[in-house]
Amino acid sequence: MLVRRLQAQRERGRAFQPRFANDEVLAAWLGGALAISLLGLISAWSHYPLVVAPFGASTVLLFGAPTSPLAQPRNLVLGNTLGAVVSVACVDWFGSAFWVMGLAVGLTIGLGQRLRCLHPPAGAVALLGVLLHARPGFVLSPILSGSLVLVLIAVLFHRLRPTGSAYPHHWL
Structure with missing residues (x-):
């Protein structure tokens, strides 16, 4: 009985989990590696080297699931920027106590939902901003x-692919 139930669950899971062709896997790997290499430079130049971590999560969405609503430019740019603004404001007003991390992430989620720019890595941006005692310059760079x-790398990369995959699906 238990074995049959586990087999049935596994089959249901297979139906819902996406399958990727070899060329999609290779393209996602190449796009992600290129994007993070370039963003690593920006992070190092800005003296916030750990910020490449939330960008890594954004990269997974852009190259691994580019059709997701959470991977569209509005969500990525506004969501991440919102997380940065929230973290800078929280650090400025409340410092960087443990509860401020939760406040910043919670506010980023709520505002992202309300403003229709939810982007999961933005929560990591807000958390990291508090941990790093982010100053206002953190928002811009x-x-x-x-x-x-x-976003620019993703648009160019997806359009230059031989299959000509469409990204983004919408800008705003």
Whole structure:
């Protein structure tokens, strides 16, 4: 009985989990590697080297699931920038106590939902901003500039692929 139930669950899971062709896997790997290499430079130049971590999560969405609503330019750019603004404001007003991390992430989620620019890595941007005691410059560099560069790389990369995959599906 238990074995049959586990087999049935596994089959249902297979039906819902996406399958990727070999060329899609190779393209996602190449696009992600290129994007993070360039964003690593921006992070290092801005003296916020750990910021490449949330950009890594954004890159997974852009190259691994580019049709997701959460991977579209509005969500990525506005979501990440919102997370940066929230973290800078929270650090300025409340410092960087443990509860401020939760406040910043919670506000980023709520505002992202309300403003229709939810982007999961933006929560990591807000958390990291508090941990790094982010100053106002954090919003422009590395977050806004890195997000714009990441979208540009994704648009060019997807359009230059032989299959000509369409990204983005919408801008706003």
